[in-house]
Amino acid sequence: MKFIDEAIITVQSGDGGRGCVSFRREKFIPRGGPDGGDGGKGADVVLRTTLRKRTLQHFQFKRQFKAKNGAGGQGKKKTGKTGKDLIIEIPPGTLISDAETGQTLKDLTKPGETFIAAKGGRGGQGNSRFKTSTHRSPRFSQPGEPGETLILKLDLKLLADVGIIGLPNAGKSTLISSISSANPKIGNYPFTTLSPNLGVVQTPWGEPFVVADIPGLIEGAHKGAGLGIKFLRHIERTRILVHLIDVLSIDLDNPLKVYNTINKELAMYSKGLAEKPQIVVLNKLDLSGAHESANTFKSAAQDKKVLLISAINGTGIDELKSQIVKLLDNHSGVKG
Ligand SMILES: Nc1nc2c(ncn2[C@@H]2O[C@H](COP(=O)(O)OP(=O)(O)OP(=O)(O)O)[C@@H](O)[C@H]2O)c(=O)[nH]1
Numbered sequence: 622m623k624f625i626d627e628a629i630i631t632v633q634s635g636d637g638g639r640g641c642v643s644f645r646r647e648k649f650i651p652r653g654g655p656d657g658g659d660g661g662k663g664a665d666v667v668l669r670t671t672l673r674k675r676t677l678q679h680f681q682f683k684r685q686f687k688a689k690n691g692a693g694g695q696g697k698k699k700t701g702k703t704g705k706d707l708i709i710e711i712p713p714g715t716l717i718s719d720a721e722t723g724q725t726l727k728d729l730t731k732p733g734e735t736f737i738a739a740k741g742g743r744g745g746q747g748n749s750r751f752k753t754s755t756h757r758s759p760r761f762s763q764p765g766e767p768g769e770t771l772i773l774k775l776d777l778k779l780l781a782d783v784g785i786i787g788l789p790n791a792g793k794s795t796l797i798s799s800i801s802s803a804n805p806k807i808g809n810y811p812f813t814t815l816s817p818n819l820g821v822v823q824t825p826w827g828e829p830f831v832v833a834d835i836p837g838l839i840e841g842a843h844k845g846a847g848l849g850i851k852f853l854r855h856i857e858r859t860r861i862l863v864h865l866i867d868v869l870s871i872d873l874d875n876p877l878k879v880y881n882t883i884n885k886e887l888a889m890y891s892k893g894l895a896e897k898p899q900i901v902v903l904n905k906l907d908l909s910g911a912h913e914s915a916n917t918f919k920s921a922a923q924d925k926k927v928l929l930i931s932a933i934n935g936t937g938i939d940e941l942k943s944q945i946v947k948l949l950d951n952h953s954g955v956k957g
Pocket residue numbers: 787788789790791792793794795796806807808809810811812813814815835836837838904905906907908930931932933934
């Protein structure tokens with residue numbers, strides 16, 4: 622279950638700086654030798670993966686990238702400054718290929734990996750380099766090597782940041798369709814969703830994030846009950862979970878029962894999944910009797926933070942998005 626996000630960008634590395642033609646000029650040394658320094662190297666264009674980026678959406682607004690040229694050499698054999706590399710941030714999971722030939726250049730999967738997409742041109746040599754015993758005053762230097770231009774195709778195999786879990790009919794598909802562009806089937810019967818759905822969620826707080834809606838879990842799912850737990854593998858690599866509960870499914874005599882049932886199924890699947898940070902969300906707040914059930918659940922859950930929403934009428938959805946963004950930022954391993 623991969624959702625492909627793609628972009629085409631043009632990258633151009635910097636030209637090398639020109640070598641300098643210069644001669645020493647000092648008091649009492651009327652005819653000093655050549656002392657022109659080399660040009661600086663042009664800057665590279667480097668693609669770097671970071672968890673700060675989750676989609677390729679930022680390339681919709683900027684598609685051309687030009688790195689700085691190296692500076693020209695100077696007298697006294699001073700080498701020109703090297704241009705500072707241009708770093709382009711991309712999300713982990715981005716496959717980079719040459720858009721013209723289709724050839725794969727690099728598959729960057731982990732955060733913090735880099736790929737030099739276009740190498741800056743070498744700086745030209747200054748005239749001091751061309752001095753020989755027979756040619757003592759060269760009046761020429763080399764131009765810098767030009768940078769290179771490439772058209773790159775980026776393909777992101779989108780992985781969900783957030784998994785939505787819960788019993789059948791909790792409203793998982795309704796939630797994903799209300800917060801993202803995903804448009805899954807919704808139905809007032811269990812197991813409406815038969816395969817996972819992915820959606821990109823836009824927020825006013827920066828990077829969008831990706832959510833996955835998976836088929837409902839029931840007690841005994843790890844033994845194959847209902848649709849089983851095989852779909853949990855699709856959310857194994859998410860960073861956080863939204864645990865969605867239909868507020869009216871809460872048993873007032875045993876308010877944490879459904880909540881514990883799902884958590885037990887997660888634990889049966891893997892320790893990693895059971896330990897993922899969860900946001901507990903009670904849905905269908907618009908229905909009568911919802912508040913009483915919600916309060917009972919909250920007091921039983923004590924110190925756990927519980928959010929109340931209605932996926933249908935939008936109550937609490939902004940707060941949920943902002944809590945998701947906060948939790949993702951805490952679990953991305955990056956600051957800023
Ligand atoms: N009143 C009310 N009904 C809701 C709300 N959210 C979902 N529903 C209804 O609950 C039913 C189940 O919703 P789905 O989104 O299909 O539930 P699901 O969790 O995806 O279910 P499965 O795919 O079967 O696991 C549908 O009839 C929805 O219209 C809500 O906030 N309020």
